[in-house]
Structures are given as C-alpha cells and as structure tokens.
Amino acid sequence: MIEHPLTPLTADEISTAASCVKAQSGLDDNAFFETITLDEPDHDEMAAFRANGTRPARRAYVCCYERSSNRTLRGVVDLGAERLVSWDHVPGVQARIPPEEFVLSDAIAKADPRVVEALAKRGITDLSKVLIETWAPGNFGHADEVGKRLAYCHCWVINEAGDNRYGRPIANLHPVFDLQNQVVLRVDDFGVVPLPPDSAAIRPADGLRRDIKPLTISQPEGPSFEVDGYHVRWQRWNVRIGYNLREGLVLHDIGYEDDGELRPIMHRASMAEMVVPYGDPTGGNYRRNAFDTGEYGLGVALDSLKLGCDCLGHIHYFDVCAHNWDGEPTPIRNAVCMHEEDYGLLWKHTDAKTGQFRAVRSRRLVISSIATIGNYVYGFFWYFYQDGTIGTEIKATGIPFPTAIPPGEDPKYGAMIAPGIASHVHQHSFSYRFEMCVDGDRNAVREQDFEAAPLGPDNPHGNAVAILERPLTHEAEAAREIDVTRSRSWKIVSADRTNALGQPTAYRLVPGQNTLPYLHPESAVAQRAGFMFKHFWATRYDRDELYPAGWYPNQHPGGDGLPRWIQADRPLEGEDVVVWYTLNFHHLPRPEDWPVQPIVYASMHWMPEGFFDQNPALDIPPGAITE
Structure with a gap:
C-alpha cells in the first residue's frame, strides 16, 4: 500500500495509468502523454x-x-480499479510541449531547403554545429497560425x-514549425546579421583559482531531521514532499x-x-515569452x-518519477x-551591567530542486526556520538569451554582453500558490499599511505612525499591489483561534525584492x-483552480486564470x-552575465504573527563558545 494519499505516483502507477488510457480511451497510436x-x-x-484514516481512491x-485530430484530451484513472473514470476533449487548447516534441524541430x-538556404546566406554550411530550438509560439492572431499546433524556433x-x-x-532567423504535421510551416527571415566572434569556453582549461581552501560541513551525530518516505520532521516542523x-x-x-x-x-x-x-519588439524577438511551467513543465x-555541487553537507535526497511521451516511467534520482544550514544568529541578549549574555545560533532546513529549461537554470528553495518562519527563494542562473547585433549598433532594448552579442531586457515573473489553513480551514485575509499621522493635537511632535489594517472580504478587492511607501504586507488570520x-492567530506574508511588469x-x-x-x-479554495x-497557457488567447476566477467575487471571511x-x-543583462550568469536571487517569506504566545525559539540550546 502507498504510504500516504499525497505520495507522488510510483513508476508502476504511471504504467498502470498509461495502460488504462491506451486500452480504454479510444486514442489512436500517434497520441502522446503530456501528463x-x-x-x-x-x-x-x-x-x-x-480524522479516521479513510483513504481516498488513488x-x-x-x-x-492526439496528432491525427489535433485534440487535447484529459481524464482521471482509478488506479486501484484500473479504470478510466473520466475522459474528455478540451476544445480550443493545446497541451504542453514535452521534451520529445521540444527537440523535433x-x-x-535542418532538412528543409528554405532553412538551409537561409543559413547559407549567413555563411553557415556545417549544420552539425547549428541548434534550432523549439519555443512555444504564444498567440498573436496570425491568420496562418490559427488552429495549428506550432513552435517558433x-x-x-x-x-x-x-x-x-x-x-x-x-539573429533574425526563425523557422515556424507545425508540430502536428512535423513540417516547417514558414521561415521568418528578418535580414542577415553577421555571426558574432566565437565565444570562449565556459570554463577555461587552465588558470583556475588555487587559493580556495576546502570547506567541510560536518554533522558527526547525523542530521536533526527525521524522514519517513516523503514525510519530514525537523525542529517541530512537519512537512510532506510532493x-x-x-x-x-x-x-x-x-x-x-x-x-x-x-x-x-x-x-x-x-x-x-x-x-x-522579453522586451525587444523587433523582428521575431517579440515572440520570446516563455511560460516555463505551463508550456513545458x-x-x-x-x-x-x-553532492558537493548542487548540495553541500549531510544530504537527504528524494527520488521522483516522471514519464516520456509514450507513458513510460522515467525516474529522476x-x-x-x-x-540543514547554519544561518547565523537567531537571537542574542547581553546584560550591559553584569556582562552576561545569551546567544543562540539559527539553523534552517533547506528543501530544494533545480530545473534546467533551455538556456536558463532555476533553483527553487524552501526554508524552514526555528522561529516559525517559512521562506522561499528563486536562484536564477544559466546563459542569458543572446542575440547577434550588427557592428557599430547599440541595442535599443537590451545591453551588449560580449563582442557582437546583445541580450534583451526581460522580466521573470513567478506565481506562488499557498493553500492556507492557519489553525484550521476557516481563515480570513487582512492587509496592513503604515502612514505618517498628520500633525495635530494627537500628534504634536510629528512622530506618530498610524497602523492601518483592513479586511479583504471578497476576491475582487483582494487583488493587491505592493506599496513600499506604506510598508504593505498581508496576513492570513484564523477565524476560530486566538x-x-x-x-x-496569523501568518504574515512579507514581500522581498519585487517590481511591476513593464508590459502593456x-x-x-x-x-x-x-x-x-x-x-x-x-x-476561495477550488481544487480545479x-x-x-x-490549465492550458500554450497558444491560449488569454483571459484565463486568476483575472477570470475573481470575477465570481466569492467571500473570503471565515473561508x-x-x-x-x-x-x-x-x-x-550585463557583461558579467556572460557566458554564464552568476546566481540572481529573489525571495519572500511568511512569518508567524500572534501564532505563538511568545518567541518559540527560546528553548534552542546556546552556541558553544570556543577559544
């Protein structure tokens, strides 16, 4: 029996699901499994x-x-009964692009005469050195693209x-690929730009630094966490990996x-x-808009x-299982x-009169994964702290998207990063989703601002700071923006517990680095x-949202998701x-980002606010003093 209802699918379960769909859905043999x-x-x-151990059906x-019909279909398989319990065509949408389809183009x-001719115009005849990469095309309403499953290369x-x-x-060369029929639909050629000079190796063959001494992370008694399958206990935290x-x-x-x-x-x-x-409107560059989660996965x-590269210390790894487009399991070890990481001081107090002090060092639990999609690499990090704080952080690295630029020309919508190479200005936008249950499922939303109080009888010295808190009781009013002039934050409060x-009792969402989109x-x-x-x-929670x-951003015309859902304006108080x-x-991008950019960090965190009656980390043993 699977240990828990939320345990990820096993290889056997993936095979069972694929077999049920193949046998019971009526799909033809050229269909592939997106998910x-x-x-x-x-x-x-x-x-x-x-409450009582009643297990939901797995x-x-x-x-x-399905290529032959250009249809996207979805359903649910009851794994215990080995039965397809629902199966529906989803009209007007395109499934994600799986890895096998990603490399087709x-x-x-390279076998298309129009592409070969366009490359030859640029002096490129050795096709073994050419990469033609598939990108989801977006949806720009071009007449010859309507109703087709496409890639813009x-x-x-x-x-x-x-x-x-x-x-x-x-630069300026973009085969437009018909993924359904596996042919080049057309070639967008916006003019020849000379190839930039050869780019040096990412890592030099010699000349590596020799002044870095070994750094060893040692936990001679083992880690403080306990693992049972995908369930983790650490420093009073409980969390399940999915x-x-x-x-x-x-x-x-x-x-x-x-x-x-x-x-x-x-x-x-x-x-x-x-x-x-991406922020360059010229040529085919306007089509560089990657939904890495919804278009690729x-x-x-x-x-x-x-170990020693991606992760350092006493590590516990979790394996998962993906699948290929034939529905065959592909384990990811x-x-x-x-x-665990030492994270500096957690708290300290020094008595100036007696000279006595107490100091406690902070430790955090780090749970992370790293995804490589094309030129970019994203690290997704979750942090749990002994004071009850939950943090999340993006670490972005990889190769900034390069484009060739004519000699003597300055990029209008980007920056030069190497001789003959510019990189476009762009934004990364991440949407985090949190199903809250602060001391239960009945929660409510509060927004908190601060402002300088006006001078007057209640504020004669001009130092008063007004604390403004208001309830966000319905979905439409709960679509909000950061306001640094008001030090704005939001908290989720329990409707049942004080x-x-x-x-x-509450948890507060504290923004970190952020900005607004520059898109029209x-x-x-x-x-x-x-x-x-x-x-x-x-x-308000809906399992389908x-x-x-x-669900299907690939080639979608828009208007789906959060902006549509909040039109229902459902209540949020005690929900x-x-x-x-x-x-x-x-x-x-900057020259220092080439040929591989150093990590760029972006983060936010949740902190307890009245969730505890006092500092929950008072019982952490003090750090050992070494002379």
Whole structure:
C-alpha cells in the first residue's frame, strides 16, 4: 500500500495509468502523454483521512495530445480499479510541449531547403554545429497560425569549445514549425546579421583559482531531521514532499508542533506558474515569452542533483518519477535535496551591567530542486526556520538569451554582453500558490499599511505612525499591489483561534525584492499572464483552480486564470483561503552575465504573527563558545 494519499505516483502507477488510457480511451497510436500525475485528493477527502484514516481512491490525472485530430484530451484513472473514470476533449487548447516534441524541430528544420538556404546566406554550411530550438509560439492572431499546433524556433551556432550551444546567435532567423504535421510551416527571415566572434569556453582549461581552501560541513551525530518516505520532521516542523510534472517540487501538510499539538499552517505550497517576457519588439524577438511551467513543465526538467555541487553537507535526497511521451516511467534520482544550514544568529541578549549574555545560533532546513529549461537554470528553495518562519527563494542562473547585433549598433532594448552579442531586457515573473489553513480551514485575509499621522493635537511632535489594517472580504478587492511607501504586507488570520492576548492567530506574508511588469496591459503576453499585474491575490479554495494563467497557457488567447476566477467575487471571511503571490524581478543583462550568469536571487517569506504566545525559539540550546 502507498504510504500516504499525497505520495507522488510510483513508476508502476504511471504504467498502470498509461495502460488504462491506451486500452480504454479510444486514442489512436500517434497520441502522446503530456501528463500522468497524481490526482490529488481534495480538502474534504484529506480531512476524512486525517480524522479516521479513510483513504481516498488513488487516482491519476492524465492529459494527452492526439496528432491525427489535433485534440487535447484529459481524464482521471482509478488506479486501484484500473479504470478510466473520466475522459474528455478540451476544445480550443493545446497541451504542453514535452521534451520529445521540444527537440523535433531541430532535425526536421535542418532538412528543409528554405532553412538551409537561409543559413547559407549567413555563411553557415556545417549544420552539425547549428541548434534550432523549439519555443512555444504564444498567440498573436496570425491568420496562418490559427488552429495549428506550432513552435517558433530560434537558432544558434555552438562555440568551438563545444560547451555553449548558445555561443554564437543567428539573429533574425526563425523557422515556424507545425508540430502536428512535423513540417516547417514558414521561415521568418528578418535580414542577415553577421555571426558574432566565437565565444570562449565556459570554463577555461587552465588558470583556475588555487587559493580556495576546502570547506567541510560536518554533522558527526547525523542530521536533526527525521524522514519517513516523503514525510519530514525537523525542529517541530512537519512537512510532506510532493511532486508533479508541471510544478516540480510541491510541499504538503505544513505544520508546527506546539506544546504537543500539531498546528496546521498550509495544506499545499508550490510555484504554480512562471513567465519570462522579453522586451525587444523587433523582428521575431517579440515572440520570446516563455511560460516555463505551463508550456513545458518544471517537473519533467528537474536535474539529478550532485553532492558537493548542487548540495553541500549531510544530504537527504528524494527520488521522483516522471514519464516520456509514450507513458513510460522515467525516474529522476536525487530530484529533491534536503539539508540543514547554519544561518547565523537567531537571537542574542547581553546584560550591559553584569556582562552576561545569551546567544543562540539559527539553523534552517533547506528543501530544494533545480530545473534546467533551455538556456536558463532555476533553483527553487524552501526554508524552514526555528522561529516559525517559512521562506522561499528563486536562484536564477544559466546563459542569458543572446542575440547577434550588427557592428557599430547599440541595442535599443537590451545591453551588449560580449563582442557582437546583445541580450534583451526581460522580466521573470513567478506565481506562488499557498493553500492556507492557519489553525484550521476557516481563515480570513487582512492587509496592513503604515502612514505618517498628520500633525495635530494627537500628534504634536510629528512622530506618530498610524497602523492601518483592513479586511479583504471578497476576491475582487483582494487583488493587491505592493506599496513600499506604506510598508504593505498581508496576513492570513484564523477565524476560530486566538492567542494568549486575545488576538487571532496569523501568518504574515512579507514581500522581498519585487517590481511591476513593464508590459502593456493589452499586449498578447499580458492577456495570457494577467496574474503578473498584482502581487497578491486571494481566492476561495477550488481544487480545479491550480494554475494562475489557467490549465492550458500554450497558444491560449488569454483571459484565463486568476483575472477570470475573481470575477465570481466569492467571500473570503471565515473561508478556505488560497493565497497567490507574484514575485517579479527585472533583468537587464550585463557583461558579467556572460557566458554564464552568476546566481540572481529573489525571495519572500511568511512569518508567524500572534501564532505563538511568545518567541518559540527560546528553548534552542546556546552556541558553544570556543577559544
């Protein structure tokens, strides 16, 4: 028996689901599997399981694309009964692009005379050094694209060292690929730009630094965490590791053991969607808008992590299982890394009169995964702290998207990063989704601002700071933006529990680095990624509302997801609340980002506010003094 209803699908379960669909759906042999993943039990099913052990049926969600009919279909398989319990055509949408389809265009485009001729015009005849990469095309309403399953391709020549496929960009050349019929639909050629000089090797063959001494992380008694399958206990925290092909790493059942009671905080937490819109409108560059989660899938792109490189210390790894487009299981070893880190001081007090002091060092639990999609690499990190704080952080690295630029020309919508190479200004927008359950499922939303109080009888010295807190009682009013002039934040409060001071127990969302999108609201990508325009959203829980741009952003005309859902304006007071946080960061590449950019960090965190009656970390042993 599977250990828990939220355990990710096993290889055998994936095979069972694929077999059921092949035998019972009526699909023809050229259909492929976009997704086979756990159909997660809803909150009512999980409540019954926690209350009395009633196990929900083990189900798989399956999505397929059928080439012959250009249809996307989806359904649910009852794994215990080995039966397809639902199966429906989803009209007017396109499934995600799986890895096998992602690489199709390269070989087929290189055999197309129009592509070969366009490359020859640029002096490129050795096609073995050319990369033609598939990108989801977006939706721009072009007449010859309507109703077709497409890819919009970008081209490069690999560098002579052979370690940078993006080393010499071929500007202005874009084969448009018909994925259904596996042919080149047309070639968009906006004019020849000379190839830039050969790009040096990413890592020099010699000349590496020799002044770095070994750094050893030692835990001679082992780690402080306990692992049972995918369940983790650490420093009073409880969390369950989850996984799916779309979001990758998912966390379930986040709670804190307080005086013997396991208090719930979140049912589920994930990075539910991301989009990277590029800011150059010239040629075919306007089509560079990647929804890496919804168009490709982060879970299928997870790296197998390596000790000493991706993770350092006493590591526990979690394996997961993806699948190929034939529905065959493809295990990913070491997909998720977990370890402890020293994090400096947690708290300290010094008595100036006696000289006595108490100092406690902080430790955090780190749960992470890394996904490589094309030129970019994203690290997704979750942090749990001994004071009850939950943090999440993006670490972005990889190769900034390069384009060739004519000699003597300055890029108008980007920056020069190497001789003959520019990189476009762009943004990364991440949408985090949190199914909240702060001391239970009846929660409410509050927004807190601060402002300088006006001079007057109540503020004669001008030092008063007004604390403004207002309830966000319905979905439409709960679509909000960060306001640094007011130090704005949001908190989720329990409708049923108070602390020793009579305050509702709560967790506060504290923004980190952020910005607003620079897209015009009527642009095609803005219509598809409407979630970008608000930093904070709150909705009432609906098990089908999982992705902020909708289930099928690939080639979608827009208007789906959060902007559509909140039109229902459902109440939020004392309800089962889902919080969505948009983390935007802006990137104008620089020479130091080439040929591989150092990590760029962006983060946010949740901190307890009245959830505890006092500092929950008072019982942490003090640090050992060494002379």
